Amino acid sequence: MKLVRLEKVSRAYGRTFALHRVSTTFESGSATALLGGNGAGKTTLLNILATLDAPTQGEVHYDALSWAQVTRRARRSIGWVGHDPLLYANLSGAENLTFYARMYGLSDIHDLTQGLLERVGMADAHDRLVRDCSRGMVQRLTLARALLHDPALVLLDEPLTGLDRAGRADLSKLFDMLRSQGKILILSTHDLATADALCDRALFLRRGRVAHDTALTSPGDLLSAYEEYA
């Protein structure tokens, strides 16, 4: 997947618009931070991009495929980190990853899961039940689950929740690697410093509309923009 394009996308719940005529593009190898206050529409936008919610108006294209075509045939190319970890509490981290790997029909599952667990800093706790893991450890496992099937589009809703400084550093390395592989990364966050460090673009949403869209070229860009647009 090289390009995701939104054209006048709206999502209404009754008479309230969570998103209103949003048009933008996300390119391969880019990392975009979705920013805005509570209720700005960040999660709704991510849900629509993940095909977990349908736009009420407008169109979303993933390269040449429409939203409906991706929903039916190409959801595999999406990696999703939401508010919930989407992990089974009574299984260990390694068992969860193995389960999802089998569901995706992946091969070399043992090497794949071990590699991912190492990459997210969970190799030592791979056999610990998820219910016994800390919030930060669960978040690391969630990242591993989302990247397991090598998705082209990675959507992360508040991925920094519960991560300590080391976790954020690991995430930064992971982002660099994913960008170099040509993935499209989109994350929503309220953590400006980390968004500044991880992303090369910021998309500000306010009341469901795009308030500002800017490239992040130097440290500190984000803070000044946030004060003005979020």
Next chain:
Amino acid sequence: MPPRFLQQTLTITAKDLRRELRSREVTTTTIFFSVVVMLVFVFSFYRDSRTAPLIFPGILWVSILFTSTLSLTRSFADERESGCLRALALIPGTSVSLYLGKLLTNLVYILTFELALLPLLVFSFEVPFFENPGAYLASLAAGTLGIAAIGTFLSAMLVHHRLRDILLPLILYPLLVPVLIASVRSTQLILTGEDLEAAYSWIRMLFGVDALVLLGAPALFGNVLSAIE
């Protein structure tokens, strides 16, 4: 290499059974409950071996029905509590395999407590089980498959409903009336040995209903999954 959906089905069942082996949540509850129900029925209704064929089929199937409801209500509990339905929905082809995997899991649970229940009932009612073991097992298999197939489907439909534990039996039991009538009649006919051909007709009808549900439910399960994900 097995077909993809078969691999997914077995993966889901294996995951559920692994979890159950750790917690023993469903099996302990269902075996305990089925034995208690059976004991209450035996002490309430059993008079002598002459009347046993009249009451044994009803007691057997009511025990199976009540106890099955316990495991059926837990079918998607893990997915509901962890939100994993969303992650599964993003995996292509999961709708059929999720249904079949959960159905298989429920069958294992139901057959497990039936293994505990049946010998106790057969012994208590002095039922001549070994005169026609094949017919008994066919009747049991067909009825159990019907209960599990319809129950698993309804359990998914109600997974996010606040009153799911109450609604499941309310909706499930009326839908299971044909399955229960056929199961009770076939068991009764086998037990009395009066008309084995009629018993096999009921069993064939049961398998027919099972086949219809097994064709229809996976086909419709995609819509259920997209509504509940």
